[in-house]
Amino acid sequence: MRVLTAAQMREADRITIEELGIPSLVLMENAGRQVVAAIEALFPNLESRRVAVLAGRGNNGGDGFVIARTLLERVVEVPVFVIGSLSEVRGDARHNLEVLGRLGASVVEIADEQAWELHFSEISQCDLVVDAIFGTGLRQALDGMYPTIVGDLNGSGLPVVAVDVPSGLLADTHEVQGEAIRAAVTVTLAAPKICHILPPAQRVCGELVVADIGIPEAIIERLDGPYVEVITRGVMRSVLEPRDPEAHKGEFGRVLIVAGSMGKSGAAHLAAMAALRSGAGLVTVATPRSVQPILAAMAPEYMTIGLPEDADGQVTPDAIERVLDTASDVIAMGPGLGTGPGVRAFVHGVMERVGVPIVLDADALNAFAGEHARLLAGRDGHDVIITPHPGEMARLLGTTTEDVQRDRVAAARTFAEKHQLHVVLKGHRTLVAAPEGTIAINMTGNPGMATGGTGDVLTGVIAGWFGQLLDAEGASRLGVYLHGHAGDLAMADLGEAALTASDLLTYLGDAVLELSAERTSKGDDHDE
Numbered sequence: 001m002r003v004l005t006a007a008q009m010r011e012a013d014r015i016t017i018e019e020l021g022i023p024s025l026v027l028m029e030n031a032g033r034q035v036v037a038a039i040e041a042l043f044p045n046l047e048s049r050r051v052a053v054l055a056g057r058g059n060n061g062g063d064g065f066v067i068a069r070t071l072l073e074r075v076v077e078v079p080v081f082v083i084g085s086l087s088e089v090r091g092d093a094r095h096n097l098e099v100l101g102r103l104g105a106s107v108v109e110i111a112d113e114q115a116w117e118l119h120f121s122e123i124s125q126c127d128l129v130v131d132a133i134f135g136t137g138l139r140q141a142l143d144g145m146y147p148t149i150v151g152d153l154n155g156s157g158l159p160v161v162a163v164d165v166p167s168g169l170l171a172d173t174h175e176v177q178g179e180a181i182r183a184a185v186t187v188t189l190a191a192p193k194i195c196h197i198l199p200p201a202q203r204v205c206g207e208l209v210v211a212d213i214g215i216p217e218a219i220i221e222r223l224d225g226p227y228v229e230v231i232t233r234g235v236m237r238s239v240l241e242p243r244d245p246e247a248h249k250g251e252f253g254r255v256l257i258v259a260g261s262m263g264k265s266g267a268a269h270l271a272a273m274a275a276l277r278s279g280a281g282l283v284t285v286a287t288p289r290s291v292q293p294i295l296a297a298m299a300p301e302y303m304t305i306g307l308p309e310d311a312d313g314q315v316t317p318d319a320i321e322r323v324l325d326t327a328s329d330v331i332a333m334g335p336g337l338g339t340g341p342g343v344r345a346f347v348h349g350v351m352e353r354v355g356v357p358i359v360l361d362a363d364a365l366n367a368f369a370g371e372h373a374r375l376l377a378g379r380d381g382h383d384v385i386i387t388p389h390p391g392e393m394a395r396l397l398g399t400t401t402e403d404v405q406r407d408r409v410a411a412a413r414t415f416a417e418k419h420q421l422h423v424v425l426k427g428h429r430t431l432v433a434a435p436e437g438t439i440a441i442n443m444t445g446n447p448g449m450a451t452g453g454t455g456d457v458l459t460g461v462i463a464g465w466f467g468q469l470l471d472a473e474g475a476s477r478l479g480v481y482l483h484g485h486a487g488d489l490a491m492a493d494l495g496e497a498a499l500t501a502s503d504l505l506t507y508l509g510d511a512v513l514e515l516s517a518e519r520t521s522k523g524d525d526h527d528e
């Protein structure tokens with residue numbers, strides 16, 4: 001499901017209106033009626049309720065006037081307030097304001113703070129408030145009387161249904177600058193925007209409903225510019241289905257895991273088992289010689305290779321040849337490798353000559369921190385996927401974790417485009433950035449997964465699918481989706497605190513079965 005910017009939304013509106021010929025009034029009518037449909041679904045026995053509609057002076061307000069008219073048809077008391085001066089209402093909004101007038105509806109103008117204070121008590125007697133003050137047209141943080149209005153509404157305890165965007169949020173950013181409506185429900189039009197998907201803004205949107213107002217999906221899919229999309233179950237099902245049964249699954253399933261060091265054998269084990277549980281045909285773990293017998297004892301399913309090591313039990317550059325000579329379709333390198341100087345030289349050496357697609361994680365990424373980052377580049381035919389957590393991303397970018405977290409989309413997209421590789425930026429709502437700048441946002445997973453080893457599992461899951469699909473973007477998105485989904489299934493049984501990385505291995509199968517199952521009941525809201 002595409003996530004649009006305000007500009008892309010306006011462009012989709014424009015194409016629909018000017019090229020396709022659906023009048024903007026029809027879009028506004030659809031918008032208003034879809035919001036009412038959502039209200040009726042979420043707030044029963046509407047007929048006995050009083051619903052206050054607060055309308056701004058732009059088209060968001062226009063939606064509000066349509067909503068008021070539609071609610072009036074359901075014999076609901078609907079006091080309408082224009083927030084701003086009536087004279088400034090223009091165009092489609094003006095048209096719908098005049099229609100309301102002809103129906104005899106009372107519209108009260110609230111042009112300043114005094115008027116607000118005067119009418120707020122009447123509004124607070126209502127059961128529900130429709131926020132149609134600002135939508136995607138908001139250009140900067142609220143000022144003037146608006147912060148007071150938003151603050152009073154947020155403090156009133158009244159449920160608010162936000163039209164398109166909770167007023168005060170800027171559609172294109174996940175940040176909350178100044179006061180913003182805390183909505184019980186946000187009914188956004190045609191497609192979600194960044195503010196609905198990424199925290200902290202996402203947290204004030206309440207339940208998100210994406211309303212179809214008549215803008216064809218094809219128009220949205222065709223908008224230019226690197227796009228952002230939500231990883232949905234529907235899209236993941238298509239990735240999972242064998243496009244051509246003979247062409248993959250098993251033929252390319254040889255995964256080489258280069259991981260582990262003295263005291264960190266578990267990371268290698270978790271990555272290897274995750275690859276096996278993701279359908280990899282053959283998994284080999286290449287690990288320092290003194291760690292090899294320990295790993296060999298941990299599981300019969302994968303093979304092991306002992307690598308030249310230093311006194312600390314970490315790989316050295318002498319191990320490069322051994323890794324490059326081992327047949328594999330995909331390599332996953334990094335979990336538990338350690339951070340000694342020999343490790344960095346080893347990682348650089350492998351990267352310079354590797355001939356197969358590679359997933360880099362953890363210590364393999366730390367080897368490229370700062371000035372070494374320029375060595376990290378994808379080459380045609382040898383896709384590179386990196387799976388940094390915010391701290392590792394910061395080291396690769398030569399910046400701070402706070403900077404990365406302040407604008408995760410920019411951090412992931414910048415590095416992916418500059419180094420022509422795939423970035424899986426982990427964290428709440430993990431992002432998957434492709435070299436051409438597209439961003440996919442994952443909605444599965446939970447805080448219980450912030451526990452040791454879950455990153456090693458993700459590396460193995462991505463490598464396991466990568467070896468079968470040989471499509472870096474598909475494997476990254478599917479891996480992140482299934483990893484989080486397994487975590488959600490595990491949490492449902494075990495709770496957040498008890499959840500361990502090994503539990504993810506146990507639930508990966510269920511996650512795949514659930515994904516490939518035909519859904520009978522309505523799925524989660526990111527279903528399609």
Ligand SMILES: NC(=O)C1=CN([C@@H]2O[C@H](COP(=O)(O)OP(=O)(O)OC[C@H]3O[C@@H](n4cnc5c(N)ncnc54)[C@H](O)[C@@H]3O)[C@@H](O)[C@H]2O)[C@@H](O)CC1
Pocket residue numbers: 013024027028031056057058059060061062063133134135136137138139140141142143163164165189213
């Ligand atoms: N264009 C279309 O065909 C459709 C638009 N729709 C609605 O139109 C909305 C966008 O409408 P508009 O672009 O008119 O803008 P809004 O209605 O979101 O904002 C109203 C006006 O507030 C002013 N404004 C911006 N920032 C401000 C600030 N910080 N303080 C005070 N005033 C500020 C701007 O002049 C803006 O025009 C969407 O969110 C959606 O609700 C829907 O009806 C669907 C169809």
Ligand SMILES: [K+]
Pocket residue numbers: 060131132133134135162163164165166167
């Ligand atoms: K709004």
